[in-house]
Amino acid sequence: MTFEPVLLRNVGVPDSQKLDVYRSRGGYRALIRAVQQMSPADLIQMVKDSGLRGRGGAGFPCGLKWTFLPKDHRGPIYLCVNADESEPGTFNNRILMEDDPHQVLEGVILAAYATRATTAYFYLRYEYGACFRSMQKAIDEAYAANLLGRDILGKKFHLEVFLHRGAGAYICGEETGLIESLEGKRAWPRIKPPFPAVEGAFRKPTVINNVETLACVTHIIDRGPGWFKSIGVPADPKNPRDAGSYGPKLYCISGHVNKPGCVELPLGVTVRELVDKHAAGVWKGRKAKGCIPGGLSMGFLTQAEFDTPLDFNGPVKAGCLGLGTAAVIVFDDHSSMVDVLYNTCRFFAHESCGQCTPCREGTGWMLKITDRIRRGQGRMEDLKILEEIGNSIGIMPGTTICGLADGAGWPLKTAIKKFRPEFEEFIRSGRKSRQLDVASNH
Amino acid sequence: MTILSEELRQKIRALLPRYPAKQAVTLPALHLVQDTLRCVPLDAISEIADMLDLSPAEVYDAMSFYGFFRSETNPLGATRLWVCRSLSCMLRGADELLQQLSEKLGVPPGGTTPDGKITLESAECIGACEGAPCVLVNDVHRLNLTPQNVDELLLELRK
Numbered sequence: 001m002t003f004e005p006v007l008l009r010n011v012g013v014p015d016s017q018k019l020d021v022y023r024s025r026g027g028y029r030a031l032i033r034a035v036q037q038m039s040p041a042d043l044i045q046m047v048k049d050s051g052l053r054g055r056g057g058a059g060f061p062c063g064l065k066w067t068f069l070p071k072d073h074r075g076p077i078y079l080c081v082n083a084d085e086s087e088p089g090t091f092n093n094r095i096l097m098e099d100d101p102h103q104v105l106e107g108v109i110l111a112a113y114a115t116r117a118t119t120a121y122f123y124l125r126y127e128y129g130a131c132f133r134s135m136q137k138a139i140d141e142a143y144a145a146n147l148l149g150r151d152i153l154g155k156k157f158h159l160e161v162f163l164h165r166g167a168g169a170y171i172c173g174e175e176t177g178l179i180e181s182l183e184g185k186r187a188w189p190r191i192k193p194p195f196p197a198v199e200g201a202f203r204k205p206t207v208i209n210n211v212e213t214l215a216c217v218t219h220i221i222d223r224g225p226g227w228f229k230s231i232g233v234p235a236d237p238k239n240p241r242d243a244g245s246y247g248p249k250l251y252c253i254s255g256h257v258n259k260p261g262c263v264e265l266p267l268g269v270t271v272r273e274l275v276d277k278h279a280a281g282v283w284k285g286r287k288a289k290g291c292i293p294g295g296l297s298m299g300f301l302t303q304a305e306f307d308t309p310l311d312f313n314g315p316v317k318a319g320c321l322g323l324g325t326a327a328v329i330v331f332d333d334h335s336s337m338v339d340v341l342y343n344t345c346r347f348f349a350h351e352s353c354g355q356c357t358p359c360r361e362g363t364g365w366m367l368k369i370t371d372r373i374r375r376g377q378g379r380m381e382d383l384k385i386l387e388e389i390g391n392s393i394g395i396m397p398g399t400t401i402c403g404l405a406d407g408a409g410w411p412l413k414t415a416i417k418k419f420r421p422e423f424e425e426f427i428r429s430g431r432k433s434r435q436l437d438v439a440s441n442h
Numbered sequence: 443m444t445i446l447s448e449e450l451r452q453k454i455r456a457l458l459p460r461y462p463a464k465q466a467v468t469l470p471a472l473h474l475v476q477d478t479l480r481c482v483p484l485d486a487i488s489e490i491a492d493m494l495d496l497s498p499a500e501v502y503d504a505m506s507f508y509g510f511f512r513s514e515t516n517p518l519g520a521t522r523l524w525v526c527r528s529l530s531c532m533l534r535g536a537d538e539l540l541q542q543l544s545e546k547l548g549v550p551p552g553g554t555t556p557d558g559k560i561t562l563e564s565a566e567c568i569g570a571c572e573g574a575p576c577v578l579v580n581d582v583h584r585l586n587l588t589p590q591n592v593d594e595l596l597l598e599l600r601k
Contacts, residue, residue: 129581184468
């Protein structure tokens with residue numbers, strides 16, 4: 001059976017952003033059927049049955065998340081669309097919102113119908129100006145077509161949708177950081193519980209879903225949960241905790257490949273297939289040294305691990321934090337792991353929000369020590385100190401409120417574990433990174 | 443004399459019905475002010491606070507967290523040019539690109555050209571890794587920058 005892309009099917013179609021083009025290609029069919037013939041509970045059941053897991057990084061089952069809302073809640077329920085896509089290497093939400101905003105919006109309206117949310121806020125990273133403009137146009141068109149606003153499609157169903165632009169902080173992608181930022185405060189993640197489903201935006205029950213997750217909802221309602229479940233990797237029947245890896249996924253491939261880009265494939269494709277078949281191989285005829293399998297926070301795979309399937313379990317089995325956003329960054333065998341790790345540490349030191357001391361200080365020291373190493377002043381015991389930092393910051397060791405620090409620790413730990421001889425040789429040689437020649441003043 | 447024009451005030455007020463709490467208009471208001479004034483002066487912070495029933499400290503607290511907003515002593519130029527230097531871009535020459543731009547413009551990252559036209563900044567991942575190395579011109583992506591097409595970009599921005 002050949003795989004037919006659905007999430008990207010409108011990308012590249014002339015005027016794909018426009019409502020009439022979207023409708024002419026089957027758009028809003030699912031919404032009309034849902035609003036006219038189904039109850040919110042039916043929708044939640046369909047999403048549960050589909051096995052859809054969140055695409056933003058954590059992989060939490062979407063339908064289950066929706067059921068955490070209090071039953072018969074009087075008063076507002078909010079839907080926050082997490083469009084703060086900032087995980088390095090990840091750009092699929094941008095493509096969806098830029099080129100097919102109505103597909104995303106249909107998912108938002110369906111999710112609001114299912115969860116009885118009456119206001120939806122898109123928390124959109126400021127850097128995505130084109131998305132801001134295409135989504136706003138789509139929202140305006142939807143209001144004019146009675147797909148948003150009061151009495152949607154003639155039913156007692158009301159929904160307001162607003163775009164809310166961020167201001168360049170990675171932490172706003174963490175769901176409670178997002179809420180704090182939306183409320184007009186510094187984006188310091190909240191201690192949980194209470195979870196957002198009980199007490200979220202403006203202290204009211206709140207659902208937060210990623211853009212790609214919501215786009216998947218559109219197709220689950222349109223084509224049915226059975227269709228979604230026929231794609232991907234089924235749950236291991238011997239492992240009751242495995243929720244499976246169902247559905248199509250947008251994989252982003254960047255770095256040292258011939259054809260970087262975003263491709264839609266069934267969950268479970270291997271890194272090797274992604275690189276060789278879908279990204280036209282490693283550039284300049286070189287070999288890969290390794291990759292990041294799912295956005296920077298997930299850690300590293302070596303070239304020998306490229307047969308790892310990119311489903312929700314594969315990267316974990318290979319020692320990584322998880323599938324993350326399924327954004328693969330490949331680096332070739334001419335790359336220096338010292339430079340790659342320094343770059344990674346700089347990112348997390350820059351983006352730590354500063355609320356929890358282990359993260360604020362830990363990421364700062366990671367940066368200082370990797371900088372020392374790249375300047376030829378590293379000491380062999382630095383590797384041990386780095387590992388100690390990596391092991392002691394994050395939710396998993398229980399020292400921070402959110403997972404940013406786990407995401408900072410994983411690339412550090414996996415880099416040293418999997419590429420130790422290279423770090424040791426570099427430190428022993430006393431060399432300086434060649435990257436310093438072009439980046440000495442910044 | 444107020445620093446926020448009536449037009450700006452109207453734009454800020456128009457956002458209030460979107461949220462159940464006035465404080466939520468903080469970020470949108472800061473964006474509106476910086477888009478117009480190229481910075482957020484201290485007086486603007488006080489006036490935003492007044493409009494949103496907040497203390498100036500609350501507005502400043504939020505504003506200073508994001509590192510995105512400029513004070514009046516360090517305003518942005520007409521164009522903000524962000525050069526991404528996260529991993530995908532670094533692997534494809536972002537450090538070289540930033541160095542080249544810094545030399546051509548004669549300002550370090552963070553600086554503004556003396557004619558006030560361009561502010562050069564480094565950025566962490568701007569979400570266009572398929573076109574690495576990439577930059578943002580204000581909020582518009584430009585992909586696949588090369589030593590050659592950088593000159594065209596600068597010519598365009600200097601107009």
